[in-house]
Amino acid sequence: MNEHYPFVNLPLPYPYDALEPYIDTQTMYLHHDRLQQRYVANLNGILSNYPQLQNKSLEELLSNTESLPSEVRQSIINNAGGVYNHTIYFFGMTNSMTRTQAEVLYPAIMQYFGTIEQFFDEFKKYALAIFGSGYAWLVVDSNGALKIVTTPNQNSPISDGLCVVAGIDCWEHAYFLKRFNDRAAYIEDWFHVVSWEAADERYKACVNAKS
Structure with missing residues (x-):
């Protein structure tokens, strides 16, 4: 799991076509390289303006959402959640x-x-x-x-x-x-x-x- 800002889109632990015929290659590529990358970029963009949050892990950001600045709380929930949820999903599958x-x-x-x-x-x-x-x-x-x-x-x-x-x-x-x-x-x-x-x-x- 990503440790803290700046977060990165972790490579898949298997080739894009590893889950065929159940999960198709194109979906894995678009899902990981396009959609997940967008969540990572969005989250880093938000946190770039909040140095007090930059040492927090995804789990720390999401485990105490009431402590997040109100003006970016929902955006962090959406994008940190997108990174965290997708990481669990991608790393929770195998050939x-x-x-x-x-x-x-x-x-x-x-x-x-x-x-x-x-x-x-x-x-x-x-x-x-x-x-x-x-x-x-x-x-x-x-x-x-x-x-x-x-x-x-x-x-x-x-x-x-x-x-x-x-x-x-x-x-x-x-x-x-x-x-x-x-x-x-x-x-x-x-x-x-x-x-x-x-x-x-x-x-x-x-x-x-x-x-």
């Missing part, structure tokens, strides 16, 4: 041929959702219910429990005190070139490329932070 199992997260999913299939069904229901643009997230709440939440636009769960395990970008730009307006098909595609290893590491970090 399906190299995925590994989640040794700690899988039992937790079974505990809270019953079966992996029930978790998939519940997660898909939440992702489909988003009106307009937003994200669906698997998070750990303040009690250490796994739950599914959604956020609109580029809002982030960490602004609500939640710890992110995994998330799917449900803006149409994430899937329109391949799936047009068929979000359900895109969600199914995403399930094929989720990095359970990355999600497992994030889940363990969330649990450790709560203990």
Whole structure:
């Protein structure tokens, strides 16, 4: 994750075509190199005028939004959220041929959702219910429990005190070139490329932070 201003658009951890046939090459290129780059540039432009914020990480900016200057608060939420959310999304996927199992997260999913299939069904229901643009997230709440939440636009769960395990970008730009307006098909595609290893590491970090 980016440490502080000036933020950079971190390179993808895989080639643009690595997620084919589920996430197409052109979408990955445009999503990362154009859209994500815009959020990075916008955020740096805002923070260039606020030296008191330049040593803060994305997490620090988003975890205490009420402390941000009122005149740029929403712009920072939008753009820092765009950088943070996309980073979780991009780094939370992998080539399906190299995925590994989640040794700690899988039992937790079974505990809270019953079966992996029930978790998939519940997660898909939440992702489909988003009106307009937003994200669906698997998070750990303040009690250490796994739950599914959604956020609109580029809002982030960490602004609500939640710890992110995994998330799917449900803006149409994430899937329109391949799936047009068929979000359900895109969600199914995403399930094929989720990095359970990355999600497992994030889940363990969330649990450790709560203990």
